[in-house]
Amino acid sequence: MILTVTLNAALDVTYDIDALVPHGSHRVSRSSERAGGKGINVARVLSALGAPTAVTGLAGGSTGRALRNGLSAAGLRDELVPMRGESRRTVTVVSREDGDATVFNEPGPHVEMSAWVDFVTRFAELVRDARVVVLSGSLPPGLPSDAYAQLVRLSAGTGATTILDAAGPALLAALGARPTVVKPNAAEIIEATGRDDPAAAAEALRELGARAVVASRGPDGLHAVTPGGTWRAAPPRRLTGNPTGAGDACVAAIAAGLHAGTPWPSILREAVALSAAAVPCPLAGDFDAGVYDQFRSTVSVERTHAPVTH
Amino acid sequence: MILTVTLNAALDVTYDIDALVPHGSHRVSRSSERAGGKGINVARVLSALGAPTAVTGLAGGSTGRALRNGLSAAGLRDELVPMRGESRRTVTVVSREDGDATVFNEPGPHVEMSAWVDFVTRFAELVRDARVVVLSGSLPPGLPSDAYAQLVRLSAGTGATTILDAAGPALLAALGARPTVVKPNAAEIIEATGRDDPAAAAEALRELGARAVVASRGPDGLHAVTPGGTWRAAPPRRLTGNPTGAGDACVAAIAAGLHAGTPWPSILREAVALSAAAVPCPLAGDFDAGVYDQFRSTVSVERTHAPVTH
Numbered sequence: 114m115i116l117t118v119t120l121n122a123a124l125d126v127t128y129d130i131d132a133l134v135p136h137g138s139h140r141v142s143r144s145s146e147r148a149g150g151k152g153i154n155v156a157r158v159l160s161a162l163g164a165p166t167a168v169t170g171l172a173g174g175s176t177g178r179a180l181r182n183g184l185s186a187a188g189l190r191d192e193l194v195p196m197r198g199e200s201r202r203t204v205t206v207v208s209r210e211d212g213d214a215t216v217f218n219e220p221g222p223h224v225e226m227s228a229w230v231d232f233v234t235r236f237a238e239l240v241r242d243a244r245v246v247v248l249s250g251s252l253p254p255g256l257p258s259d260a261y262a263q264l265v266r267l268s269a270g271t272g273a274t275t276i277l278d279a280a281g282p283a284l285l286a287a288l289g290a291r292p293t294v295v296k297p298n299a300a301e302i303i304e305a306t307g308r309d310d311p312a313a314a315a316e317a318l319r320e321l322g323a324r325a326v327v328a329s330r331g332p333d334g335l336h337a338v339t340p341g342g343t344w345r346a347a348p349p350r351r352l353t354g355n356p357t358g359a360g361d362a363c364v365a366a367i368a369a370g371l372h373a374g375t376p377w378p379s380i381l382r383e384a385v386a387l388s389a390a391a392v393p394c395p396l397a398g399d400f401d402a403g404v405y406d407q408f409r410s411t412v413s414v415e416r417t418h419a420p421v422t423h
Numbered sequence: 424m425i426l427t428v429t430l431n432a433a434l435d436v437t438y439d440i441d442a443l444v445p446h447g448s449h450r451v452s453r454s455s456e457r458a459g460g461k462g463i464n465v466a467r468v469l470s471a472l473g474a475p476t477a478v479t480g481l482a483g484g485s486t487g488r489a490l491r492n493g494l495s496a497a498g499l500r501d502e503l504v505p506m507r508g509e510s511r512r513t514v515t516v517v518s519r520e521d522g523d524a525t526v527f528n529e530p531g532p533h534v535e536m537s538a539w540v541d542f543v544t545r546f547a548e549l550v551r552d553a554r555v556v557v558l559s560g561s562l563p564p565g566l567p568s569d570a571y572a573q574l575v576r577l578s579a580g581t582g583a584t585t586i587l588d589a590a591g592p593a594l595l596a597a598l599g600a601r602p603t604v605v606k607p608n609a610a611e612i613i614e615a616t617g618r619d620d621p622a623a624a625a626e627a628l629r630e631l632g633a634r635a636v637v638a639s640r641g642p643d644g645l646h647a648v649t650p651g652g653t654w655r656a657a658p659p660r661r662l663t664g665n666p667t668g669a670g671d672a673c674v675a676a677i678a679a680g681l682h683a684g685t686p687w688p689s690i691l692r693e694a695v696a697l698s699a700a701a702v703p704c705p706l707a708g709d710f711d712a713g714v715y716d717q718f719r720s721t722v723s724v725e726r727t728h729a730p731v732t733h
Binding site: 142175179 | 438440443444445446447448449450451452453454485486488489514516523524525526527528529530
């Protein structure tokens, strides 16, 4: 089973408007909502791929109830842990004029220490049945800064593989616990290491503890440094659209591949194809099956270095 | 008692961000919420003035519960009628950079006919104790287009005075029921009558059934046509800020004045002073007591015509 963790889960609300006018008043023609947060988006993709998946994290209040109803509607196994605060929302405003999206992310509730203790207790039970654990997204206020490090260590204790998709202090504080894979994007890698060369930055993250680094290079594909070698994987052509969805689809492909014991070159081919297939979809967690089928046979994967060990 | 009616009540959410970047992703540094909708804002002002007030309208779902908790927190008498849909939200994004606000108004739930019947039944009870009824804002989808006309007739049947602050078809469909006062702003008056001269437009609304018209002219004050005469009321100086709050404060002053039996020139002086005092406040329903005190003795009220009758 693949356990996805979303500590800062959200109810993702989408507002359709005619056109965005800064400092104007807008009539929302349609409002829709669904369960969101990066780990939940990963679980949606995994579920569509037929991989056995469960969703955990924290949820509270009436927004948390709406979020859990959304998981149930999507047929996702809901192992969210209740907390006292109100789950956050994100609001994405989509202009009919140009299809572009403007996003507002609420910070999330201040989580009480008792909720974190409840979560860790439940996670320790769930991880016993997990072969792969996906840790995605920001930490809500109140959680210890090494929250992901604690979860990586608990996972390693039961032999589970960990994939971490986080940024800034949450990423840096987790590296010492030696996550199996970290998946920063170009901006996150510069922020975390101060280097803009993906190869040098990936090596820096490996020196800090990551066993493998899959650095997403946006429309140019992936740069992966693993104990088994270094690869570059690139799509046959560029697509433009929703980068959040592409990152979550990439993580889902890595999780599904590690769960199935697939070799890295094939994992990277799938990851680039699924990322590309997510780009045309406005909602993170969705992908275009036609693009996926077309890209998975045409993605190029090139070994750039022999295996490295440290 | 002054009964304020908000059929499309909302939970007003405010997001503080650094600066609005169209098509960007924004971290919300603070999110706050309170009960809103134009009639509820009017009730807040009335309550601060010490006038006896009750709030009615429709509320449903978890957003409706949050809205009712907000009324209770503000010490407002809650006579909202439950409905099955989920009450709407409005989201106001305030940039720290320039203090400017960008507003997104959800349309509101589709109201079932049974909820409207429940509302009318409760309204008919409440209006027996009301000397003044304030009908404010848009109609949610599903309500009959003559909803305000029905409420104006029920109010007239018990001898209550009615003040209608609505726009477009909701305003036009109510005029035949002869509301005591309508309070359009400059844009609404042009939309409803096709005339941009306030005097000519006010006469057109009176011909359609309004007994009195108080047309707000933004920072220039008010133009009022009543059975007792025609007046122009102007503030001593212009203020810039929140026009929604100014309109609701204006309606509150008219309601308080009609409730107390105050003559029109004094009502208009109060209305201009309260509107001006609302302008510096970012949230509708609030006003600056210092500006109010200063303006209520310096607003000019000038009679422009002798009484007209038709």
